[in-house]
Amino acid sequence: MPSTVDSVAARRAAPVFRRPVSPVEWWIAAHPKGTAPVLQIAVEGVGTLDPDRLAEAVAVASDACPGTRLVRKGRSWVDTGRPPAVRRVTHEGPGRPRVEDLAELQEPLHDRSGPTCEVLLVGGPDPAVVFRAAHAVMDAGGVLLWASDVFRALRGEPLVGAPDTVTETDLLPPLTGKPEAPGLVYPALLGERGKARRTLWLRRTVDGYHAGLIARLATVIAPLTGAPEARFSVPVNLRRYAPETRSTASLSHSLPFDVPVGQDWEQTHQRLLTLLAEQRDAQARLDPAVLKVPIPLLRLMNGALESKATKSNRYASHASLAHLGRVDVAGFSTGGFAATALFSLSTAPAGGPVEIDVVECAGHTEIVLSWHDGPGVAERAAEVLDHIEEALSPKTLRTWAANNTAHPVPAEATVVAVFTEQAVATPDAVAVSGPDGTVTYAELDRRSRAVAAALHGHGVGPGDVVGVLADRTAAAVTAIWGVLRAGAAYLPLDVQHPDARLADILTDAGAPVCLVQRPHDLRRVVPDGCATVVLDELPGEPPADWREPAVTPGDLAYVIYTSGSTGKPKGVEIEHRSLQNYVAWATRELGVDTTTRMPLLTSFAFDVSCTSIFLPLLAGGTLLLPGGDLNHATLRRLLTEDAPTVLTMTPSLLELICELDVRPAGVRVVAAAGEVLRRSLALRALELFGPQCRLFNLYGPTEATIEVTMHLFDPARDTAAGVPIGVPTDNCTAHVLDAQHRFVAPGEAGELHIGGVQLARGYRGRPDLTAARFVRLADGTRVYRTGDIVRVSPAGHIEFLTRADDQVKVLGNRIEPAEIAQTLEDHPAVVRAAVVPRGRPGHDHKMLCAYVVGEGADPAELQAFVAERLPRYMVPATVTVVGELPRTVNGKIDVRALPDPFAAGDEPAGHEDGRDAVTRAVAGVWATTLGVDADRLPDDADFHHFGGDSLLMLSMVAGVCREIVGTAHEQRFMDRLGDIVRQPTIERVAAIAREARGDTPAVPAAATA
Known part of the structure; x- marks a missing residue:
């Protein structure tokens, strides 16, 4: 971003910016003192905004948008050369104040003495920014142009600017006839207004985007007027006549719009489109002759107009309906500040009716109703907003009985505290059993405290992340518990992953220490700045004076990395409160107790492993370690000799078990998770394990702490090809929204959004990605967008249908094909690459198939190249060299136009x-x-x-x-x-x-x- 000194020098060298005052600006400037309308665009977000950097960005943006520095001299706007001031608004008390309640928003802006524009920075942990402009000098479209450039400056991007001197007179076609002066005919929508000049703003956030929004609002409000036909004024942005125009001038006209009561919104919308197509907004203009009226006289006329409207309670329309359009909040974000909402807070002109301003952003429709405050006004305004919200987002769709999942959880409980209590209660019970012997609770308690003490000696404490690179052994389990007892979060690493990937993950996580079990300490995976601690060399006892740090529910418990669509894996941060909530309900629902024997059947780097690591050890049961790699022989031995009682695994592994020639006795529960569970497999599993076994289908992305929905399979009830994923578990919620972020009706397909206490803190070091995937519903509920398309069945259970994106599952592992494509493009022979899941004709099983463009690209060499950098399950089954990557009209890879990689076979x-x-x-x-x-x-x-x-x-x-x-x-x-x-x-x-x-x-x- 250019420095302020550079900006000042540039301003001095540049010619003075000026433009004529337009008729509408002349009329607005002639309002009685202190009553001229002000336009205000507020941006709320999470993160931080440095006041000095904001002030510098405002100064830089004012060079690109000189309309922000104007004052009126006669019938011209003249550049003062002074950038808008940034005023800090302090707030006493917790959290961020409601922007619409700020007293500073009531203050006028002055067209002659200035400033005509300013910026308010509302301080606090999650700040807000308000861009204010006198309506005489700017309209809402102009404020958006200016605000966008301020955030571009904050991000260090080139500014677009708004240097044009265009006014309404330049844009409008010739006037035909003489404009009619608007009469004060229509009673105020909210009844009699107060006498005070204070403006009341009531804000309502509604989920989703809604086609024909102004028409929908009009049809909802029309019956509330009490008249057979309602009159609305609809501000129209005149920039539509010259889309290339970059001017901050006041370029909007209000179009009169009549709506009969009972007319549906589609008819209303069609009528509005017709009026715009006929350019009626161009004719509904202020008489240009107003420029001939001296300001003092015009001010008297405006005062009389306002006085008459107040006394008669009559206005030029029932309400003004302004739609500022759909805004991408990413354009109002920076590296340390993620915008979550943008909305408009306007004040009414003389004789102006109730104003309703709407903005669509962040998956919501932001609605602000503004009117002169007075007795009962707030209550009546809230009723109007209730009607609007119910019409746009019916409560019956927003509420689902299955989301009533509140369940008490001890406020300060963590898995560390629960394990400590369990070790005291059952010190001699077997905690871990494997091929190398058994470990009692007392031994696991002592050894894990020794690991914690060793980590403390390396400076590890709360807030740190510690890597764990080990096989499925008792030493690895001890390491995980040791990290937790040190107050840190563990980062599980898969020993089968390539060294380069492990090193990248440790670096990205910022791990100061990695616990390594031999022989893996011989691998060169630990980056500079990360100390290696060999598990095999640690003492079995902690120092006598060792004292554990306190672990709180808000501390990080673990970080697990998943595939990333940007070519880089992303770390999901899970807090103790989320993990403890999962453990509490899963222990109860799966019937885990002191008699439970649960094997660890997945990699530590797969979050399903947490079920086996935590559930049995917090209930006095036994964790079974199969030893070595999983195969049919080790599985057979585990099922027949180790007497497991609870199994949790992917459906793929369950299918392999069903193929074994075994009949295990004593299995009480099988929990399938990580992939689609087919009914045919569920039936085979029940036949294998016997009538005493309960089969659960669990669902949950890594971002929601292992699992958040559950379904008990019932062969008589569950007759579809896929087993439902069920309903939300304790203190978790599920919401199904369509592509426009609106709630869908039961039976309709939509994207599953998960909410509740088990949501991750976010992605480590990725605030942009966190903001994009962890969003909020209109009521403030924080949810995670899963990307899974589901529906709620007539029986009230969630059914998985498909994915909304290209993400695929292989053996329960999430894979972003874009990450594989990016890795292929890192090879010098590859210009472009794409990876798509494809199946052989006639077979359901799909595999990853890569297509590359590049001279001299050798498929075998490329597969080896990927294998050195990505896990085996991410190596493409085939690599096909093509001349180009065909694309659809939407820019996506046209899979149907790609050659069949299996044709030769x-x-x-x-x-x-x-x-x-x-x-x-x-x-x-x-x-x-x-x-x-x-x-x-x-x-x-x-x-x-x-x-x-x-x-x-x-x-x-x-x-x-x-x-x-x-x-x-x-x-x-x-x-x-x-x-x-x-x-x-x-x-x-x-x-x-x-x-x-x-x-x-x-x-x-x-x-x-």
Whole structure:
């Protein structure tokens, strides 16, 4: 942003700006002293605004918009060269005051002595800015031009400016005939006004954007006038006659508009459009001859007009309806300040009726009703706004009984406090059980305190984030609890992710310390400035004088990174109050108690892991660790030998379990989460686990602390293909809004917005993204836009339908294809890239397919390039080089115009006759797993090229063991799983199967059939 000194020098060098006073400006300037109308645009937001930087930005913007520095000299506006002042408004008391109640808004602005424009900065933790302009010098459209440039200056962007000297006289077509002087005919909408000059503003925020808004308002208000036909004045921005005009002059005219009572809004809207098409606003103008009337005489006339209106309670219309348009609040934000609302607070001219100003922004319609204050005025105004709100957003759509989820939670409870109490209550009970033995509650308590003490020695405390890089071991569980007991937040890192990604996450999170378990400390993942603490080297006891810091509900508990659409993962910050609320209801609903044995079946970096980490350990139960990588063998052993009672997993993993030849006894609860749960799979699961098992479908994005809706599957009731995701849980809410942010009726599709105590604090270091995804409903409720399209069924349950964007799920992991495309474009051979989920014809299973534009781009090299930077589940199954990326008329990738990456695989591979029995049997297992004909699978084809992912590979391996290798040789085959993962081809799998079987002479008949 240019300095103030530079701005002053530029002003001195520039010619003096001046423009003539237009007829309407002359009339407004001639109002009695202190009564000339003032236009005021308020911007509310969260964050901070530095007063000095704001003042500098206002000064810079005034150079680009000199209409903000004018005073009237005779019949001309002349530039004073003095930028508008920035006045700080202090507020005593908590929070931000209501802008519309500020006494400063009642103060006049003076056209002759100035200033004609000024800025109010309303201080506090979340400031507001009010741009004020005398209506004689500017209209609301001009104020928006000026305010936009002020925020551009704050962001350091080039200014657009408004240097034109255009007035209404320049824009309007020739006048036909003599304008009619408006008569004072219509009684005030709010009844008799008060005698005081104080203006009352009542603001109402309504959810959504609404087509034909002025027409809708008119049809709602018309019956309230008591007349068979209501008269409205509709200010029209004359810039529509010359859209390129950049002038802050007062360029709006009020169009008279009659609306019969009972006429629907569509008819009203059509009538208004017709009047505008006929340019009636151009003819409804003030007589240019008004410029010949001396100001003193005109001031007397205006005073008489106002006095007559007051005494007779008659005005030129029932109400003035002004629509300032739809505004993007991002244009009124800075790096440290995110605008959340923009609205207009105007004062009426002489003889002016009740004014209703509307602005559409941030998914809301901001409505401000202004009128002269007096006895009963506020109450009558509130009734009018009630009618408007009900018409635009009916209460029956805004309220849903399922959102009555209030449930008491101890005010100061945290998982740390609850665990400490549990360790005292059951010190000798088994807390963690795994292949390496058991850990009691007393041992876990002692070891985790030792970790906390070690972190304290590294300066870690409340507010810090500590990385945890470890396998699914007791040491990792101890590390997580140690971080929490140090008052810090843990950052779980997946050991299978590439080193570069782990280093980027640690850097982005600003972690001062990373707890690392061997052998992962040998990996170069810890960036400069982040200390490495090796878990294996920590003492098992804390120092005798160690005292734990207090942990409060508002402290961060953990930060989990998810895929980002900007090519960069984003960290979701979860506070203790959110985690504690989840633990409380999930413990109750899933029946977790001292007898619970719950396995950890997901990566620590997947938030579903929190269910296993916290629920059993806060209820006196046991956390089961499977040990090593998950596969059919470890799952079988866990289900048959470890006697789990509660299982929580993705539907993909549940499907793999259903394929195992086991009948586990004692499982009381299965909770599926992270993906769509199909009814067919739910039925198989109930058959597998028996009638005593309850099957829950849980739903929740990472941004809402694990899960926020729940549904108990009922085969008799739930007959649709997909199992509902249920209703909100304790202290959580769910709202379904359409693309225009309006509440939808039951049965209609819309985007799910989640609210309640479990919402994340936001994205770490990303206030812009936080503001975009965590928004507020009109009633102030903070909600997260999930991007999931759902509907509420007749039974009152939420049903998932699809996504509103390109985000996909792979094994429960959220993936933004744009992040993969950005990574591909980082390769020097790639000019542009796109990644889309595609499926093979005739099969539901989808995989990530990349398309790249670039000379010399090698698909295999690009896949390896991505694998070095992103998790395995984000590596595209196919990479296809194309000449260009076709796009639709909306600018999106035209998937239908892209080549089929599987076309080559649809031809017979030609290997069937030359295959031996084992190879034929392996190809048969692949065909069953992937849904591809065996004769179309080349022996050297990569498993992932045909749609295989990690879980499908485990399913394939289980099938090979079951049908080819046999139980006796299964372990030898599984010992080579790493070789299969590195080279997943039919010929490789067949070779390993032969080696595992030794000299077995033949494949079982079932395998070769």
